[in-house]
Amino acid sequence: MRFVTEFRDAELVRGVIDEIRRTVTRPWVLMEICGGQTHAIMRYGLDQLLPPEIELVHGPGCPVCVTPLEQIDRALAIAARPEVIFCSFGDMLRVPGSQHDLFSMRARGAQVRVVYSPLDAVKLAQENPDKQVVFFAIGFETTAPPNVMSVLQAQALGLKNYSVLVSHVRVPPAMHAILGAPGNRVQGFLAAGHVCTVMGYHEYPPIAQQYGVPVAVTGFEPLDLAQGILLTVRMLEKGQVEVQNAYPRAVTYEGNRAAQAIIHKVLQPIDRNWRGIGLIPQSGWGLRPEFSDFDAEKRFDVGHIQTQESPVCIAGQILQGFKKPNQCPAFGTTCKPEHPLGAPMVSAEGACSAFYRYGR
């Protein structure tokens, strides 16, 4: 497959890992932000091929994991209404709310649908004029353009029965929160390649400079990941604080301007709670006032719902890179993918699920 198989060339990956081994002289802690990268690293065993000096800690880039509990409980409250068809990306269905999850709501008769594209939810709204169709618009910068396009399309079609429950988050404020936290261990970042396809990487040099931490924009194939690690280790060893691009075939400095314009037309920065981490100022996106007619929180009056986390789950410490999933007493015992206590065990991008699946 074009642009894929070449970047899974095992011999070349070994060559890059050898170069990392030749480059490294002392221990370094790197964080891959994106949970998709965490899974790819473990699927290809890159963590086990790296020299022992390099420790990878796994970042908060799992949208399902960081969607706050109160937002999930709001989703559940909306989905429970008889007039609602509640649409979501599939990963979200098994994430535990404080009482239950969307899957069990569906088992009890709620109309909960998995959609591949937010435009599928708009189509459902067109086909079901007597129903209220609500889409759970979660994710980082990568899913923001599709999610907001659904709002623009619903507006263009004059649909009055479509709304979105927005829980959007952004990477740069999370990097600030991680690097500024007392006890931070992260010395270099692998920036999430597909977030950067949309946003570019012009937001990262000020962060790198402020905290003295190099950043490599990194893709998702094993060769991309090995190259991202190599560039970061090289910068660390030389004392360079820069942002370099290890994913040039997909990412430009400016990013996708058309996609950014669509995002900013519909969304504005707001404070956002991150599950397990807490409030990060200006870390999320919410609907601009002129799109408040499409705001499911207002339409169904669920903004007041507040909640409490499970005291056992240490997801917050895992998402900030303080602990590894296998350091949690519940890991693999009371918390498994079939019965998750926290979201990182559910998601195909969660660090706990990666550790469980690949036997770390």
Added chain:
Amino acid sequence: MCLGIPGKIIEIYDNLGLRMAKIDFDGVVREACLETLPEAKVGDYTIIHAGFALNILSEEDALANLALLREMAALGAAEDESEDQPSEDTSPEAE
């Protein structure tokens, strides 16, 4: 959610005012929206997220990157061999 695989744009058309495309993922054809990628044209490779094309993959950059890595790996291997020959000083565990 941020994972996405590259596919080739094989047809572009309009559907309810949206610019849409058929994308060939190595034989599997799916629909995606091109509203976020106005410059896309038939024959381009793109990565799809949640039903939307978000970037055009640059073949030139991909090939240049691969060439650079191959060269680096070959140079490194040659260096390792020449280092191995005069002395076999330490195994990694001995440090």
